[in-house]
Amino acid sequence: MIKYFNIIQALSRSALITPNEAIIHQIERLKESLEKDGYSKEAKSLEGLLSSSKGSLEMSPSKIQQSFVMAGGEKLTVKTAIPVDKETSTPLAEIFFPENLPLEMPLFDENIQIAIQSIVNEWMEFDKLLEINAIPASSCLIYGVPGSGKTHLAKWIAKQIGMPVVLARLEGLMSSYLGTTSRNIGSLFAFANKYKCILLLDEFDAIAKLRNDPQEVGEVKRVVNTLLQSLDSRHERGFTIGVTNHESLLDPAIWRRFDIQIEIPKPSAEVMVHLLKKFITPLEFEDSEIKFLAWCLEGSSGADAEMLSKWLKRTFVLEKESSIISVMKQFALLNSGRVNLVKRNIMLHNDEDFIAMLLNDKTYAFKQKDIASLFRITPSSLSKQLAKFKDSEKI
Ligand SMILES: Nc1ncnc2c1ncn2[C@@H]1O[C@H](COP(=O)(O)OP(=O)(O)OP(=O)(O)O)[C@@H](O)[C@H]1O
Ligand SMILES: [Mg+2]
CATH class of the missing domain: 3.40.50.300 (P-loop containing nucleotide triphosphate hydrolases)
Structure with missing residues (x-):
């Protein structure tokens, strides 16, 4: 009898309670080595353990998958060696x-x-x-x-x-x-x-x-x-x-x-508002301001919303008195791919068209008072501007 074989046997028995391919393979290797070295009694004993565990594997196939997918496999640790490309040694x-x-x-x-x-x-x-x-x-x-x-x-x-x-x-x-x-x-x-x-x-x-x-x-x-x-x-x-x-x-x-x-998909208007609120924290903006930012980013991605929020944070920390419209114009100018192209062109063209486009937007339904406050004008001067705008349309 090999020294410590009773421990090897107990270990194998415990491992085979929840068998998986790797465990079976290793115990088979051990059995074969024992046989080769003339320890036939010990090899037979392992064989017995293996055949009963294989029987139980066959009886409950779902358990095999369970052990593979959920419990199977070795535990990854920070010390686990990561495979590399053999030529360049770059980790895979x-x-x-x-x-x-x-x-x-x-x-x-x-x-x-x-x-x-x-x-x-x-x-x-x-x-x-x-x-x-x-x-x-x-x-x-x-x-x-x-x-x-x-x-x-x-x-x-x-x-x-x-x-x-x-x-x-x-x-x-x-x-x-x-x-x-x-x-x-x-x-x-x-x-x-x-x-x-x-x-x-x-x-x-x-x-x-x-x-x-x-x-x-x-x-x-x-x-x-x-x-x-x-x-x-x-x-x-x-x-x-x-x-x-x-x-x-x-x-x-x-x-x-x-x-x-x-x-x-790309974020909807509603999701864009939530994304901006999340990314802009701890700065606080009015709901109408967030809605305006979401309007500017229509069709853009969550990553764009994150980028704009960082931009706003930097600007508002350094220049507290900035107006959101002027900051947004700067952003549109320097981030041409991140702002809706049609909106960007009008935004950078003139304020009358910009205001008209905001007011006419059915999805976002901006109120006149919100637009006035975005542009830092009084509601009455906004009305005057609108009247002027309507007059020029009639001509
Ligand atoms: N819907 C979202 N919710 C929360 N964060 C988002 C969302 N969309 C983008 N982000 C943020 O934008 C950044 C980019 O996201 P992520 O890298 O997961 O995008 P991706 O779709 O994998 O992009 P790519 O196609 O360029 O690889 C991350 O910081 C992420 O948190
Ligand atoms: Mg990605």
């Missing part, structure tokens, strides 16, 4: 632990928020659903316009589930040698499958974009195939979130690999 991923993930869900229209919350609830109750064999989705593709909060959303989902995020770093993953790219994709997925984590493939379209290069068609196909196989391998191992701005560039086969697809 970055790890975010739950304490560094955002606590607040991004702001979206209510229907989207409810839909997202329902996926998160499913993922949080994964075990319960598996018990009744209702296997929830384990992968999700988030797509939509730039700066709409997609990456923030993916990280928030991970925070809710309480798992660390393995964020794929495309600059590390993509190599000028496509063969290396395939190998890197393989290493990334092997790493994610080994640990208990959420794999986040941000800016996922970068891989699909490669397809446009006619010189490399064969090689690119291999990269896409590796990705497809990797996504398949991931399916029962853990959660995967893909994020892209260019969903149309994604290969349809890749698209199909995701159980759920969420489109994040």
Whole structure:
């Protein structure tokens, strides 16, 4: 009898209470080594443990997935070595632990928020659903316009589930040698499958974009195939979130690999108001002022709202007496891509047209008194201006 074998046996028995492939594989290796070294009695004893645990695995297939998706995998720590590109030593991923993930869900229209919350609830109750064999989705593709909060959303989902995020770093993953790219994709997925984590493939379209290069068609196909196989391998191992701005560039086969697809639209007028209020804190603005800012940013993204809020904070801290109209004009002048183009042109053209456009806007329905206060004029002089404006229209 080998010294300490009774401890090895007890360890194996405990590990096999919740078996997974990795544990079975290691115990099989141990059994084979024992056999090779002539410890046949000990090897037989491990074999007995293995066969009864395999039996229990086969009897409850849902439990296998449960152990893979929710409990399976090793624990990621700050000390875990991250895989790197063998040629350049660039890391293939970055790890975010739950304490560094955002606590607040991004702001979206209510229907989207409810839909997202329902996926998160499913993922949080994964075990319960598996018990009744209702296997929830384990992968999700988030797509939509730039700066709409997609990456923030993916990280928030991970925070809710309480798992660390393995964020794929495309600059590390993509190599000028496509063969290396395939190998890197393989290493990334092997790493994610080994640990208990959420794999986040941000800016996922970068891989699909490669397809446009006619010189490399064969090689690119291999990269896409590796990705497809990797996504398949991931399916029962853990959660995967893909994020892209260019969903149309994604290969349809890749698209199909995701159980759920969420489109994040541009913020509505109502959401834009909430975003501005959130980002502008601790500064305080009147509701009519916030509504005006939202009007200027119609069709822009949440990231634009964040940028404008920072701009306002800087300006109002340095120049307390600034008028919101003049600050907004400056912003429009220096951030041409962030402000609605038609509005920007009129805003910078002359105040009469600017005021007329605000008054005629049906969605925002500004009141005359609010416009007067925005332009720092009295309601009576606003009325006079309007009368002048109407007269000139008659001519
Ligand atoms: N709907 C939103 N709610 C809250 N914050 C938002 C929202 N949209 C954008 N933001 C903020 O704007 C910034 C950019 O967001 P994020 O990086 O998540 O956008 P993205 O859609 O991933 O952009 P890109 O397509 O450029 O990668 C972040 O600071 C984020 O918090
Ligand atoms: Mg992003």
